[in-house]
Amino acid sequence: LVIFSHEELPRLVRLLGEGFREARIDDESGEAVAGGAVPLPLLGRMGDERGWRDFTFLCPIPGTVGAGVAMNAGAGGFDISSIFRWADVMDAKGEVRRVNLEGAGFRYRSSAFKNKGDIILRAAFKTSLEPIDPAVAREILMAEVERRIAAQPRIKRNCGSIFKNPQGGPPAGKLIEEAGLKGREIGGARIAHEHANWIVNTGAATGGDLRELMALAQSEVKRLFGIDLEREVVLMPEDIGSP
Ligand SMILES: Cc1cc2nc3c(=O)[nH]c(=O)nc-3n(C[C@H](O)[C@H](O)[C@H](O)COP(=O)(O)OP(=O)(O)OC[C@H]3O[C@@H](n4cnc5c(N)ncnc54)[C@H](O)[C@@H]3O)c2cc1C
Numbered sequence: 570l571v572i573f574s575h576e577e578l579p580r581l582v583r584l585l586g587e588g589f590r591e592a593r594i595d596d597e598s599g600e601a602v603a604g605g606a607v608p609l610p611l612l613g614r615m616g617d618e619r620g621w622r623d624f625t626f627l628c629p630i631p632g633t634v635g636a637g638v639a640m641n642a643g644a645g646g647f648d649i650s651s652i653f654r655w656a657d658v659m660d661a662k663g664e665v666r667r668v669n670l671e672g673a674g675f676r677y678r679s680s681a682f683k684n685k686g687d688i689i690l691r692a693a694f695k696t697s698l699e700p701i702d703p704a705v706a707r708e709i710l711m712a713e714v715e716r717r718i719a720a721q722p723r724i725k726r727n728c729g730s731i732f733k734n735p736q737g738g739p740p741a742g743k744l745i746e747e748a749g750l751k752g753r754e755i756g757g758a759r760i761a762h763e764h765a766n767w768i769v770n771t772g773a774a775t776g777g778d779l780r781e782l783m784a785l786a787q788s789e790v791k792r793l794f795g796i797d798l799e800r801e802v803v804l805m806p807e808d809i810g811s812p
Contacts, residue, residue: 570632570728571803575775583688585635592634594619600654600693605635609642612694616652617710620700623647625710629717631729635689639682640801641675645713649694650675656692658682665690678733678801684808721763726770731783732798741790741798742766748789755782780804 589604592612601624603612609627612634616624626647630637638656641649653673659665674681682689732741745751745765753760754771756778761767768774768782787798803809 571805571809572728572779573776573805574807575777585633585688585690589635589690595693598654598693598695600695602691602693603634604691605633605689607634608632609634609637612637616694616696617706618703619696620703620706621696622698622701622706622709623652623696624694625706625713628710629714634692638673638689638692639680639684640678641680643678644717648675650680652694652696654693654695656682657690659688659690661686677736684803686809721767723763726774727761727767728779728802730766730801731768732766732786733801735796735798738796740766744790744794744796744798745786748786748793750786750789753782753785755785758782760786776804 585604585606589606592601592603592607592615594600594615595602601612601615609630609632613624613627613630617628626644627637627642630642630644632640632642636642637649638653643649650670650673653670653675655667655669656673657665658668668681672681730741732745734740735744738744739747742765745760750760751765752762757770757772757774758768758778758781759771760782761769768779783800790796790798
């Protein structure tokens with residue numbers, strides 16, 4: 570998710586139009602081919618209806634296929650890299666190339682595409698698991714949705730997880746909670762009571778409020794536990810620049 574600066578708006582934002590909102594199953598290859606602007610839940614449902622267990626995780630993630638690939642979106646032990654086959658990517662010169670799994674450079678919540686200025690036009694995905702009964706896939710999905718509802722703030726104005734979970738250590742939310750920052754507010758931004766790795770907008774939070782609260786969490790966790798928290802959210806213009 571991108572957090573904009575309240576002081577400096579980017580001069581150029583590229584939006585993928587209608588032609589990139591289509592998704593279909595390629596009968597020959599068995600791949601789900603989706604435009605960069607297709608909502609991740611729609612791709613998840615396509616797989617879910619066919620009993621593709623490794624597509625179900627996409628259903629509750631807000632965002633598009635292009636962002637999901639760039640961020641290597643994931644949940645519940647699955648992520649995009651486990652179903653990704655290829656992507657058609659356009660560079661700044663307008664040239665389109667096809668990138669396969671090896672070229673995608675997937676890492677935890679990151680990829681070779683993230684913040685590089687390339688645009689993912691469409692991508693193909695395929696299950697690597699034996700299909701299960703779609704009714705069972707649906708039950709698994711509903712259990713996951715219920716788990717998320719119980720664990721995460723029921724507040725509309727938030728941007729999901731702020732920091733990546735440190736490799737091999739306690740989750741970011743646990744560290745922020747143990748630093749005593751749950752409920753801490755700066756301006757209109759508050760570290761959620763329900764989940765310390767989420768920041769909620771209590772009304773009129775600015776990009777500056779969010780940045781200050783993130784910096785506070787990072788400095789307190791570093792001071793108390795010696796751990797560097799790495800941002801999962803993308804800051805504009807710091808991370809992407811404003812061409
Ligand atoms: C309530 C909530 C729950 C969430 N749960 C999860 C979760 O469980 N798992 C998870 O992984 N994420 C989760 N997220 C984070 C969020 O859904 C993802 O970051 C999502 O991919 C953002 O999609 P977007 O289309 O809004 O992209 P944006 O926020 O617009 O962009 C995100 C990044 O992707 C890049 N990008 C976007 N489109 C393209 C494209 N076509 N080509 C190249 N780069 C592109 C942007 O440049 C930026 O770097 C959650 C967010 C919220 C608010």
